[in-house]
Amino acid sequence: MIRRLLLLLCFCAAPAFAQVSDPTPLQFRDAAEEARFHELTSELRCVQCQNQSLADSNAQIAHDLRREVLAQMQAGKSDAQIRRFLVERYGEFVLYKPRVSSRTWLLWFGPLALLALGAIVIARIVRRRGGGDIPADDGQEW
Structure with a gap:
């Protein structure tokens, strides 16, 4: 009896979960x-x-x-x-x-600014590391 009641309640509740569909195309x-x-x-x-x-x-x-x-x-x-x-x-x-305006300029140009900033940082790191003199060849093999 309880199983039938639960089954009936499940079928009655099913339409409540249905999404409203568009009635006319x-x-x-x-x-x-x-x-x-x-x-x-x-x-x-x-x-x-x-x-x-x-x-x-x-x-x-x-x-x-x-x-x-x-x-x-x-x-x-x-x-x-x-x-x-x-x-x-x-x-x-x-x-x-979205249109380019004063409220959306960061959305449009922010990624480009971050890319440019990253390129500048990488260039500075490479210049610092590459600035040393190359040691003279002393004839030894490694």
């Missing part, structure tokens, strides 16, 4: 619009998943944002206007390639 006007949509959503980051593009994410907010992007595309907005809308709402984080 997106409707594109033509193949060009679909290609533009897929290209744009692959350049945008899911704000919940953080490591997936908007095109790849299965999070509910990603479904909502894909619908929003398509609605704005069909309203005649350009890709730049759609990106600007999402940046205003979610910040630069939503872009996989």
